[in-house]
Amino acid sequence: MVSAGVVVMARPYSTSPEGVRVEARDPGDGETMRRSVMTVATLAGVLTASVAVSTAATTTGFGQWGALTGSTNDYATTLQLPAVGFPGATVASDSRSDVALPSGASNWFGENTPPGQRYGSSRDQAYLNLRPKADNASSPSTTTYTFDRPTPQGWTFVLGDIDADQVRVSATRADGTPADTADLGFRGGFNLCSTTPRPSSVCSDTGRPKDVPTWDPATATLRGNAAALDSDGATGWFEPTASLRTLTFTFTRRAGFPIFQTWFAVTKQDVSGTVAVATGTCSLATATVSLVDAAGAVVATRSVDASGRYAFDGVAASDGYRVALSGVPASCLVTSPSSRAIDLRTGDAVADFTVRQAVPVPITGEVRAAAGPLEGVTVTLTPASGGPSRTTTTDVSGRYVFEDNPDDADYTIAVTPPPGYLPVPDRTATVPAGATAPVTDQDFVLQALPTVSGVVDGPDGPLAGVTVELTGGGSTYRAVTAADGTYALPRVPAGAYVLSVPSAPAGYLTPAPSSVAVGTVDVPNQDIVLAQVPATGSVAGTVTLDGRPLAGAVVTVGPAGGAGSSRTTDVEGTFGLGALTPGTYRVTVTGPVGTGGAAPRTATITAAGEDVTGLDFALATEPAAPAPIVPGPDDPTEPPPSQPSEGGDTAPDGDAVLPDSGGPSAVFPLLGLALTAAGAVAVVAARPRRG
Incomplete structure (x- = not known):
């Protein structure tokens, strides 16, 4: 039975098993009898935060690039997907020259392509153009994106102009282990010229192939056409299914002078809700709602307005998020639980919270570490005079509350340290006789186990995106270096360990492991230097x-x-x-x-x-040599011999004298001229024709 002064409201609500949400509110002057609050407290199963998924339209955004710096074989830029909760990334590439960030005005994929149907057209959206390290099959370029923290889901990367080349895709998961092929989320190949609208500057040449690249899951390689022909519009797209810390593209030339393009885009949803005061006087002036990612990091915080509303607009459309309420007055508490899981993969989320005045006398405090508040820590309250103990857990701000504590009594408060933290002494809280105000500041500061930290350097400076492992005592701790090459392996128990880089990045040699002894204090300066593979x-x-x-x-x-x-x-x-x-x-x-x-x-x-x-x-x-002239078979090589006359007379010799003149006979010279002329005619007639 609900006592007077509390209004119970029921209305349709999509996520309740019965389709009804129940709220309790105090319509009166804010003064709430202790027993009335206790009665309301029995409705804890009803007065909890609630989460709904709305059907509001999904919005999208394309990657925003920083300035492109560097030169041949040493380029750098940054990438930010425009969604709340999406980490930024540093980008490093050893591509050869002619790296560029085109505007997307002349080359883009349309809204009717497979990725365009989900993320919209990339027209007028910048993308990154990259090349091999050198224009041969033995010199691929390596381009690595190192994210500031693990990525959510709900995003894509699109690789274009994959024709006379190939791209091998690799990645590192949030825990520093290598991603497998399924984690990369290959969605398919397509040609951006096969739908309309399409970029005319790319697709107008009807003489060039308009093919589709193929995906080899065994090698995680997107490969262009079999003939390695220069073509137009060959594209593949991906939607990673795992949370990634690094993403690497290894681009290899197969023919010609290839280039490949990279787009990034994200889908976004909205999160909103209200914080209702169920009973008593609970100011919301200092109340905040935090958006917590799957790794437990607070990625955004919003204040609750005067009407009790809050909103996060444009959150990366992923699951794994929580919204957590904190900052309510010490005399009030959040109806358990104080944080709610939300899933943005299919639509917007609405998460409402209810707070109420605590039953006097509340005892409250915070549990913190040097790095900040600790959420989810178990705290136990035990009456010093005997009686049952009670437990609760800290909220996102590290706060805990025990209500309904009789006055004129002492209480022992104990904290169960979470893994990686040292035990802390109990403390005693006293509720004075006649007290009604909360007993506050019952705080604990936990000391974390030592942190092993350092920097991973190469010959040219810090290296981002390198996985570092610390192994010993049956456990393995991993970290991925940040943009400045730093890493930290927190909360390591005392013992002997081996520090290593299990897989050096492309172009570097794997260093020898080193020994690390961990005691009771931090172990800094465990720097690792990677030598480059001898230059070729x-x-x-x-x-x-x-x-x-x-x-x-x-x-x-x-x-x-x-x-x-x-x-x-x-x-x-x-x-x-x-x-x-x-x-x-x-x-x-x-x-x-x-x-x-x-x-x-x-x-x-x-x-x-x-x-x-x-x-x-x-x-x-080379010029061809002229063909030699070969005489024909009928060509005479010398004049025919003289023949005797038919009468058997012998021709006179050269000294013969004609009877009428006494000089040489004139008949023979004339006969010689005639025979010579006839032979010349015969030679010309017998020589073959040349065309």
């Missing part, structure tokens, strides 16, 4: 024949006088070879038969690991 370089160039790209030419790269490695030019005539240690290399090309201009080239790689480009070969077809 690359060579690249183009082979042309008569000014046009020559595919299939064999290019050999090797030390002078030594064996080399061969590569075959692609359809664009390009070649490249990476992972070359310092030294001088001879580059030769084997062109087709009948070509020239293939003189060897020389490239020098120093300890800096240069990417040597421009090793081009311009081959030319």
Whole structure:
């Protein structure tokens, strides 16, 4: 039975099993009889905070980029998805030059593409353009996003222009362990030219393929078309299903001079509610509601207004959140529980709270550590004169309340330290005779077990996104380095441990483990230095024949006088070879038969690991030699011999004298001229035609 002065209201409510929400409110002057409050307290199962999911429209936002800094093989920027609760990220890439942040005015995916249907069109939304470390298949670029804290869900990353190249995707979970392929959340491939509207500057060339990349779950690789042809619009999209701390793209050239694009977007929902005063006088002037993420971090706080309302607009559409009420007066308490889980994956959430005046005499205090308030700590109150003990837990602000304590009595208050904290002495609270005001400031400060901390550095400075492990005593503690390379492994029990980096980032060597002894105080300065993999370089160039790209030419790269490695030019005539240690290399090309201009080239790689480009070969077809003229089979080679006359007379010799003149006969010279002319005609007639 509900006592007078309390109004019980029932109205339809979607999440109650019976479809009814019950509230109790005091319509009177705020004075509440002790027994009336006790009666209301029996309704604890009814007067609890409530959560509903509304069907308000989902909103979205695209990633916002910071300034792009750096130069070839050393670029950096930042990324922030515009949603409450979504952490920022630092971005580091060793891409070669021509990294850019285009505006999205000429290249975008439309609202009818698969990701566009959920996140909207990316038109006029900036994205990141990246390239390989060098233009060869042996020099992929590595780009790592290190988030300030673990990510929620409800977001996507979209990889575009995946054609003559491939991208391997890897990530680290919130606990520092490697993410598996399922955690990456590949949703599918599509072509941004296959729907309307579409970007005309990308999709207008009808002669280029409009293909779709393929996903290989075994290697977590998004690969372009099998022929490694330059195409338009080939895109894949992902929605991670796990909370991530790092995200890495390893981009490899397969042919040509490829580039890939990266978009980020997030869906958002709203959280709102009211804080109602059920009984008594409970000012809400100092009341606040905190949004707590899945890792227990408070990511946002809102004050409760004069009407008891609060709101978080544009929260990342994920599950794992809680809203927690704190800051009510010492004479009041939040009807248990003081925090409520919310799920924003399918819509907005409404979470209401109820507070009431505590039954006199309340005893209240806070439990804290050096780092801040401790939520969920168990506190026990025991009458010093004997009697049953009672327990409660601290709220998000570390506060606890025990109500209905008789006056003129002493009480023992004990705290059960959570894992990772040292025991703390009990304390005694006294409720004076006749007291009605709360007994406050019964606080505890817990000492955490030691923290092992340090910095992970490389030759060029701190390294972000590196997982550090501390193993010993049957336990493993992990942390991921922040943007400044720092890490902290808190609340480590005393003992002997091994500190290691289980998997060094690309381009670095895994360091040897080190020993760490943990006692009763913090262990700072456990710094780790990662050495870089010895620098290697690359060579690249183009082979042309008569000014046009020559595919299939064999290019050999090797030390002078030594064996080399061969590569075959692609359809664009390009070649490249990476992972070359310092030294001088001879580059030769084997062109087709009948070509020239293939003189060897020389490239020098120093300890800096240069990417040597421009090793081009311009081959030319050599002129064909003229074909020799071969006489025909009927051509005479010398005049025919003289033949005797039919009468058997012998021709006179050269000294013959004609009877009529006494000089040489004139008949023979004339006959010789005639025969010579006839032979010339015969030679011309017998010579073959040439076209």
